[in-house]
Amino acid sequence: MSTPPTHRAAPPRRLPAGAAALAGVLLLIPCVALALVPTYSRETPRLWGWPFFYWYQVMWVLLTPLLTYTAYRVIRRARGDR
Amino acid sequence: MIAAAGDGVNGVELGVVLFFFIVVTAGGFLAARWRRAESMHSLEEWGLGGRGFGTVVTWFLLGGDLYTAYTFVAVPAAMFATGAVAGFFAVPYTIVAYPIVFVFLPRLWSVAQARGYVTPADFVRGRYGSRALATAVAITGILATMPYIALQLVGIQAVLDTMGLAGSSNWFLKDLPLIIAFAVLAAYTYASGLRAPALIAFVKDTLIYVVIVAAIVYVGVKIGFGDMFDAAKTKMTTPNPKTGQPAGTFLTGDATYWAYGTLAFGSALALFMYPHSMTAVLASRRRSVIRRNTAILPAYSLMLALLALLGFAAIYEVGQKKMTVFGHDGVANAQLAVPHFFQAAFPSWFAGVAFAAIAIGALVPAAIMSIAAANLFTRNIYREFFHRHATPKQEAQVSKIVSLLVKFGALLFVLGLDKQNALNMQLLGGVWILQTIVAIVAGLYTRWFHRWALLTGWAAAMVYGTVTAYRQTVPNTVTKLVGGQPVVQTHGLRHFGSSLADFPFTSTKTYIAISALVINLLLAVVLTVVLRALHVRDGVDETAPEDFYADVPAEEVVLEATREVAGAEQRVSDARRS
Numbered sequence: 001m002s003t004p005p006t007h008r009a010a011p012p013r014r015l016p017a018g019a020a021a022l023a024g025v026l027l028l029i030p031c032v033a034l035a036l037v038p039t040y041s042r043e044t045p046r047l048w049g050w051p052f053f054y055w056y057q058v059m060w061v062l063l064t065p066l067l068t069y070t071a072y073r074v075i076r077r078a079r080g081d082r
Numbered sequence: 083m084i085a086a087a088g089d090g091v092n093g094v095e096l097g098v099v100l101f102f103f104i105v106v107t108a109g110g111f112l113a114a115r116w117r118r119a120e121s122m123h124s125l126e127e128w129g130l131g132g133r134g135f136g137t138v139v140t141w142f143l144l145g146g147d148l149y150t151a152y153t154f155v156a157v158p159a160a161m162f163a164t165g166a167v168a169g170f171f172a173v174p175y176t177i178v179a180y181p182i183v184f185v186f187l188p189r190l191w192s193v194a195q196a197r198g199y200v201t202p203a204d205f206v207r208g209r210y211g212s213r214a215l216a217t218a219v220a221i222t223g224i225l226a227t228m229p230y231i232a233l234q235l236v237g238i239q240a241v242l243d244t245m246g247l248a249g250s251s252n253w254f255l256k257d258l259p260l261i262i263a264f265a266v267l268a269a270y271t272y273a274s275g276l277r278a279p280a281l282i283a284f285v286k287d288t289l290i291y292v293v294i295v296a297a298i299v300y301v302g303v304k305i306g307f308g309d310m311f312d313a314a315k316t317k318m319t320t321p322n323p324k325t326g327q328p329a330g331t332f333l334t335g336d337a338t339y340w341a342y343g344t345l346a347f348g349s350a351l352a353l354f355m356y357p358h359s360m361t362a363v364l365a366s367r368r369r370s371v372i373r374r375n376t377a378i379l380p381a382y383s384l385m386l387a388l389l390a391l392l393g394f395a396a397i398y399e400v401g402q403k404k405m406t407v408f409g410h411d412g413v414a415n416a417q418l419a420v421p422h423f424f425q426a427a428f429p430s431w432f433a434g435v436a437f438a439a440i441a442i443g444a445l446v447p448a449a450i451m452s453i454a455a456a457n458l459f460t461r462n463i464y465r466e467f468f469h470r471h472a473t474p475k476q477e478a479q480v481s482k483i484v485s486l487l488v489k490f491g492a493l494l495f496v497l498g499l500d501k502q503n504a505l506n507m508q509l510l511g512g513v514w515i516l517q518t519i520v521a522i523v524a525g526l527y528t529r530w531f532h533r534w535a536l537l538t539g540w541a542a543a544m545v546y547g548t549v550t551a552y553r554q555t556v557p558n559t560v561t562k563l564v565g566g567q568p569v570v571q572t573h574g575l576r577h578f579g580s581s582l583a584d585f586p587f588t589s590t591k592t593y594i595a596i597s598a599l600v601i602n603l604l605l606a607v608v609l610t611v612v613l614r615a616l617h618v619r620d621g622v623d624e625t626a627p628e629d630f631y632a633d634v635p636a637e638e639v640v641l642e643a644t645r646e647v648a649g650a651e652q653r654v655s656d657a658r659r660s
Contacts, residue, residue, distance in 0.1 A: 027181035034174040034346065037339040043315075043332075049308030051315075053166070053333050054391070057173045061384045064177050068184055069377035076370075 019078030023071040030064040091246040095425075098434025099245070099441060102289070103263070106282045106442055110270030113277040124474035125200050128275035129457045129481055130365045133195065137374050139280055140366045143450075144375060145382045146283030147362045148176075148353065151237030151444035152230070154290070154389055159416040161393025162407070165318040165330030167338045169390050171345040176383035179350035180376040187354060187376075188369050189526045189630045195364075196632035197625060201454075202360050202522055203462040209525045211621025212533035213466060218540055219518045220462035223357040226515040227455045229507030230356070231492040234444035234451075235260060236417065236501055241437040243409050244421035257497050263441070264448075268489045271449045272482050276365055279449040286446050289439035291385065293424075297436075298388050300427050301395045313401050314394035337591065341582050344593035352516040352595060357454035358447065369633040389420075396423045414561035414568065448489065456484035506551075506578035513547035513581070513595040517602050524606075526630065533621050535609035543602035550594050554580040 015023075033039075034057070043051040050058075114122065122128050135143060153172070161169035190205065199205045202223065207216035238260055247259050270278045301310060318332040334342045353359060366372055396419040399405045405426035407418045424436040460481040465472050472480070496504060521536045556579030560571050585592040586601075613620075 027184055030181055031178050031347075034178055035343055037334055037343045041334045041339070041342075046308070049306060049311060051311055051333070054170070054311070057170070057177075058384070058387050060177050061173065061380055061387055064181065065377045065380045068180055068373075068380075071181075071184065072370075072373045072377060075373070 015075065016078050019074050023074045026067045026071040026074070029067055030060055034060060092425075092430055092433075094430035095245045095434040095437060096247070098431055099241075099438045102285065102435075102438035102442060103266075106285050106445065107266050107270065109281050109285065110267070110278040111273060113270070113281040114274040116277050116281060122275065123478050125457060125460065125477050125481055126198075126474070128478045129200060129453055130361065131276040131280055133365055134367050135280060135365050135371070136367050137371050137378075140362065140371050140375050141378055142283040142287055143276075143280045143365065144359070144362045144379060146279060146286050146443070146446035147358055147450045148379075148447075149290075149382045149386060149443075150230075150234060150447040151440045151442075152233040152447075153386065154440055154443055155237045155240050155417050155420055156233075157386065157390045158393035158396065158420045159418075161314075161390050162396050162419040163330065163393075163416040165314065165332055167331045167334055167342050167345070169393060170387075171342050171349070172390060173383065173387045174342075174346035175349040175353075176386055177380060178347060179353045180379060182350055183354045184373055184376045186523050186526050187363055187372050190360075190522070191363060191366065191369055191372055192632040193526070193625055193629045195369075195634070196629040200364070201357065201458045201461050202355070202518065203458060206521050206525065207462070207466075208624045209529070210521070210533040210536070211623060212537070215521055215533050215537050215540075216462055217466065218537060219521060220458045222514050222518050222540075222544070223458050224455050226511035227357055227451050228488065228492060228495070229504050229511050230358075231448050231451045231455075231488065232495040232504040233508050234448040235264070235492060235496040236504060237444045238263060238441050239496070239501075240415075240417045240421050241440050244418060244425055245437060246410070260497075261493065263445070264489055264493050267445050267449060268452075268486050271452060271485055271489075275482075276361065276450065276453055279446045279453075280365075282442065282449075283446050286439065286442040287382075289435060290443060293436045293439045294385050294388050296428070296432065297392055297395075297424070301391070304427070305395060305398050310391070310394050310398045313398040317397050317401075340585075341591045341593070344596040345581070348516060348593040348595040348599070349512065351519055351599075352512055355515045355518050355522065357458055358451040361450060361454040361457065367634065392420055392423055396420065399423060399426055408563050408568075412563040414563075448492070452485040452488040452492075453481070455488045456481040459484045502576070509578055509581050510548060510551055513551060513598055514544060516595040516599055517543040517547070519599070520602055520606050529623055530610065531606055532610040532613040532618065534618065535606045535613055538609055539602040539604075539606035542605050543598040546601055547594050547598035550583045550597070551581070552577050554578060554583055556580065 040056045041053055043053065045052055047055045126132060157169050157172045159169075190202075193199065193205060193209075197204075197208055199208065201220065203216045203220035206219045207213065210216075242259055247256075274281075301307065315332045318330040319328050321328050331338055354363065363372060366375075396405065396407070400407070405422045407414050407416055407422060409415050409418055421437065421440070424433045428436070460472075460477050464480050465477065469476065517540050520531070520539060524531055555575040555577055558573045558576040560573070561568050562571060563569075581594055582591045583594050583597065584590065585597050
């Protein structure tokens with residue numbers, strides 16, 4: 001195998017269980033919310049003319065990055081990076 | 083009377099598109115000098131851009147790569163034709179994809195970085211010590227990517243038809259613009275490798291954002307969201323007088339919950355199994371670049387959601403008799419919904435910007451896909467079976483040539499065969515590529531699965547998925563303008579009519595890829611237990627536990643190391659390993 005210059009100085013660092021669980025929950029929230037299709041497959045309440053089905057899913061487009069980014073920060077902190 | 087698309091070429095639109103085409107062509111060739119490496123003669127440099135892309139470049143590259151021109155044309159087209167289940171599932175799909183890949187992609191990046199893997203099949207080869215399994219993953223990747231490249235051409239064709247360039251009856255003149263565009267693309271991809279699409283993606287994504295914002299303002303101000311959704315609801319829920327069936331789905335119903343959910347999650351799981359996504363991920367500089375990108379890539383999903391609604395906006399505009407979806411051949415084609423919407427709603431110069439966005443949006447993923455397919459061929463077929471001791475330079479040379487052949491093949495596919503073939507193949511591609519997930523993602527965490535169990539599960543799922551997709555027949559219906567009136571003609575049945583089928587032993591419509599994955603996983607688990615009990619020999623794992631956490635300590639250090647002491651570093655790391 002042609003190998004690029006690698007830096008494998010860092011030993012495997014397991015995440016503390018608490019941080020891993022917190023990050024996992026944060027990541028799971030949008031997946032569960034969107035998997036429950038019957039909970040949002042309705043037309044009302046409408047928002048600015050948008051049926052619920054449509055604006056609810058677009059709302060998750062905006063919420064999910066916040067959760068993902070928080071999970072990223074949780075992991076960074078637990079590993080002691082910055 | 084309904085008129086087909088106007089005759090003659092729109093000069094303003096064509097001028098704007100040509101301008102942007104020339105800009106990206108110049109960019110594509112100049113990209114070879116960007117972050118210039120000592121030598122472009124290796125897959126590390128040509129095929130992965132030197133693994134040097136930071137958060138911002140990776141964001142543009144992945145955005146340009148995953149949200150393709152075909153997506154921009156096909157998702158609104160599906161919304162226009164059959165509504166939410168066929169089209170809007172793309173929104174939950176491109177949301178849940180990121181929390182999912184947040185978990186495992188960094189591990190894949192690390193092991194690829196530590197071991198010099200260029201393709202997902204390289205990882206499978208190293209982890210399971212199985213040539214057969216690696217070849218299966220490589221061939222699945224190539225098969226799934228080829229029709230995807232072909233479909234990018236379909237996106238360009240929709241734009242060319244709208245601009246009036248497809249009107250010529252001479253087949254050569256008619257297809258000439260497409261041939262030229264692809265030849266130029268092939269030339270700069272050959273010269274600059276992954277750097278070319280990375281640079282062009284900046285132009286593409288900027289144009290797309292501008293265009294979407296303008297379109298949504300237009301919908302909000304000129305149409306009104308309420309009226310737009312009402313028009314769509316009327317179309318989707320009104321029963322067809324002939325069949326008594328509604329035209330499509332405005333909201334998902336009892337019968338379509340599982341369809342919607344499995345389409346979203348199945349596609350989300352498959353997204354980063356595609357070789358072109360993997361290529362863009364492996365090109366990033368640090369492990370953290372990937373996780374940061376999972377938080378910022380949904381910006382494109384927002385855009386995709388708004389774009390999907392343009393399919394509904396097109397329904398409204400058709401109702402107002404402002405546009406049609408009839409092409410120059412007089413045949414109704416939902417893929418023309420978005421291009422025709424822009425032509426009807428905006429002045430020519432801005433429609434030109436929108437068309438340039440779609441056309442360039444086709445070039446970026448086509449370039450990355452052809453690089454990814456070429457890398458798979460070079461590393462996992464050429465090197466594995468024909469030339470075991472290929473030098474990095476030979477590998478790069480083979481990849482460059484294969485990337486040309488791949489694009490040429492896609493061109494022939496689209497020009498020579500019915501477009502429907504490309505669509506069928508792409509549907510199958512999604513089903514197929516998901517079947518590599520067991521070997522790849524499980525392999526990132528455990529070596530419990532036996533290589534032969536994984537291979538059998540993959541093979542069974544491939545056969546099941548292909549046969550099931552083939553058996554989904556729908557009436558082959560064409561709506562044609564005859565004497566100014568739309569006439570619906572039906573010519574028997576066609577296969578590959580849907581990506582949904584009854585889940586085995588039930589009557590619940592489910593995404594075929596998910597049913598196949600269940601079969602795949604069951605077989606892999608059961609056979610692993612059996613093979614382990616029988617003590618069948620398993621392959622050698624060349625990876626070490628710490629490989630899955632490997633990272634680059636500081637960016638500056640690495641850039642220096644890569645550029646100045648690459649040779650020395652190589653010897654050191656080789657020595658360390660042996």
